Amino acid sequence: MMSSRRKQSRSIAWVPTAPVGRPGARGVDADKPATQGTARANLASVQSGRHPLSNATENTRLFDYEQRTKAAFDAIVPTLKQISGLQHEADFERRAQALAQEQLGFALPATILADAWVTQLDMRRLFAWCVFQTYQRFCDDFFTNSFLSRLETEFQTFLIECGFHTLDISPCADGRLAHVISYVLRLPHKAVRRKSYAGAMFDIEDSIEKWTETELQRFREGIPTTADMPTRYMKTVVYHFSSSDPEHEGCAAHGSDAGRAAQGGLERLKAFQTAVENSFCCGASIDLMLIGLDTDNDTIRIHMPDRHGEIDLKRYLDAGDLYDATLSMQAAQAQEYVSEQVRQAGGEMSNGMQRLMGYLLVNNFSQIEYVRQYYDGRYRDIGHAERFIGAGIGFEEVQLRNLTYFAYMQTVEEAAADLDVGIKIFSKLNVSHGLPIPLVVRFDYHGQVPGARERAVGHCQRVDAALNDRYADLASNGLLHTLQVVRDCHAGGRIEVIGTSVMDEVTEEAH
Numbered sequence: 001m002m003s004s005r006r007k008q009s010r011s012i013a014w015v016p017t018a019p020v021g022r023p024g025a026r027g028v029d030a031d032k033p034a035t036q037g038t039a040r041a042n043l044a045s046v047q048s049g050r051h052p053l054s055n056a057t058e059n060t061r062l063f064d065y066e067q068r069t070k071a072a073f074d075a076i077v078p079t080l081k082q083i084s085g086l087q088h089e090a091d092f093e094r095r096a097q098a099l100a101q102e103q104l105g106f107a108l109p110a111t112i113l114a115d116a117w118v119t120q121l122d123m124r125r126l127f128a129w130c131v132f133q134t135y136q137r138f139c140d141d142f143f144t145n146s147f148l149s150r151l152e153t154e155f156q157t158f159l160i161e162c163g164f165h166t167l168d169i170s171p172c173a174d175g176r177l178a179h180v181i182s183y184v185l186r187l188p189h190k191a192v193r194r195k196s197y198a199g200a201m202f203d204i205e206d207s208i209e210k211w212t213e214t215e216l217q218r219f220r221e222g223i224p225t226t227a228d229m230p231t232r233y234m235k236t237v238v239y240h241f242s243s244s245d246p247e248h249e250g251c252a253a254h255g256s257d258a259g260r261a262a263q264g265g266l267e268r269l270k271a272f273q274t275a276v277e278n279s280f281c282c283g284a285s286i287d288l289m290l291i292g293l294d295t296d297n298d299t300i301r302i303h304m305p306d307r308h309g310e311i312d313l314k315r316y317l318d319a320g321d322l323y324d325a326t327l328s329m330q331a332a333q334a335q336e337y338v339s340e341q342v343r344q345a346g347g348e349m350s351n352g353m354q355r356l357m358g359y360l361l362v363n364n365f366s367q368i369e370y371v372r373q374y375y376d377g378r379y380r381d382i383g384h385a386e387r388f389i390g391a392g393i394g395f396e397e398v399q400l401r402n403l404t405y406f407a408y409m410q411t412v413e414e415a416a417a418d419l420d421v422g423i424k425i426f427s428k429l430n431v432s433h434g435l436p437i438p439l440v441v442r443f444d445y446h447g448q449v450p451g452a453r454e455r456a457v458g459h460c461q462r463v464d465a466a467l468n469d470r471y472a473d474l475a476s477n478g479l480l481h482t483l484q485v486v487r488d489c490h491a492g493g494r495i496e497v498i499g500t501s502v503m504d505e506v507t508e509e510a511h
């Protein structure tokens with residue numbers, strides 16, 4: 001029998017009705033037959049209760065936040081279609097503005113609407129304007145109300161108890177992983193370093209710079225631990241795959257080949273560790289973790305070490321298998337079962353590493369239940385459905401699946417490959433339907449540093465110009481629009497709009 005909450009979720013039009021379960025699910029030993037996937041599907045189809053280690057209250061809060069945020073972006077096209085139909089009717093401007101205020105929550109640029117009676121209404125500019133306005137409202141809402149705030153201090157204490165002072169995670173830039181911190185792993189986003197790259201192929205030099213900065217802060221300030229404490233820097237890669245359509249909906253940067261994605265992530269992790277060892281002679285301070293994410297249902301797998309202590313691509317613990325195995329247990333029994341599975345699979349791993357892995361696996365239980373409860377076990381949009389591209393430095397507020405494709409960078413040249421992947425994705429999502437690609441150029445800065453804001457503004461302007469040069473054909477045809485924003489992350493304030501390609505009057509219109 002269905003719970004009342006599940007009945008309610010089925011009334012929402014965009015909740016999918018695809019069958020639950022994860023075809024081909026595999027456990028610790030990848031050479032064993034994949035028999036648990038079918039059992040899991042059967043179990044999920046009849047379960048009526050919640051897992052003893054999941055957080056139902058938080059799931060409700062996160063679902064409401066996701067639904068409300070995405071609904072704001074998804075209302076843009078239907079609203080503009082209605083407005084387009086009014087173009088040649090009397091009192092067009094007043095009626096268009098009334099519709100926009102009612103359905104989108106903000107006014108449209110009067111300068112664009114004013115010319116509609118003599119020229120064709122520029123729907124591409126209006127669409128981009130609406131996406132940027134919605135993004136700005138979304139950011140203001142996030143930084144004002146802190147919907148995803150969790151207890152950073154408690155997590156930092158736990159992390160240190162496990163023997164780590166920093167958790168640095170590099171997921172793929174694919175928008176289907178944008179929620180990996182706050183949803184999939186249920187971690188406080190302010191306590192984790194997240195930097196996304198296409199294929200999760202993170203910049204080794206950038207990571208070395210961050211490692212050096214972290215160790216210097218420990219030495220000079222004792223934050224988060226003093227330099228003499230035996231804690232280590234944890235570097236994690238999250239690659240992804242699709243269990244429903246592995247050959248087409250996996251990681252584009254690796255040709256939808258899960259094996260290549262995992263291998264690429266592992267090689268990058270080892271290269272980073274070696275770089276630190278060769279440069280600073282202290283490789284023991286670097287630990288590595290490789291996580292795979294099934295973007296169809298948000299189930300994670302954590303790769304375990306082989307008998308030599310090296311991460312083994314063929315050996316992993318699957319959170320979905322553990323979820324099902326412990327579903328009927330009491331909370332304490334389920335927790336101990338997970339811990340024991342980690343101990344058995346972990347070999348000679350430190351107790352701290354085992355604790356952290358168990359913690360992440362159990363945290364993922366809530367997200368597994370989230371997808372089962374609200375999406376019948378599998379997202380309908382198993383492919384790309386991002387709303388805009390984010391390029392630059394920042395985007396702390398983006399913690400939602402399929403909202404943004406990321407391209408972290410200082411210059412367009414260094415991130416050309418990541419940007420090209422994003423443009424290719426949006427050429428299918430938007431351009432093929434006549435809609436422009438909305439691209440937010442963002443550079444956060446530390447306001448206490450003299451001249452930081454001015455440098456951030458300069459970065460925005462240079463990157464914006466380079467983007468328009470690189471994708472000149474799209475820009476000249478109104479199929480690429482950019483918004484330039486900066487933010488003082490030291491002060492924790494809202495974003496500040498610098499300019500936009502939509503119109504010169506963006507600052508006055510937007511505020």
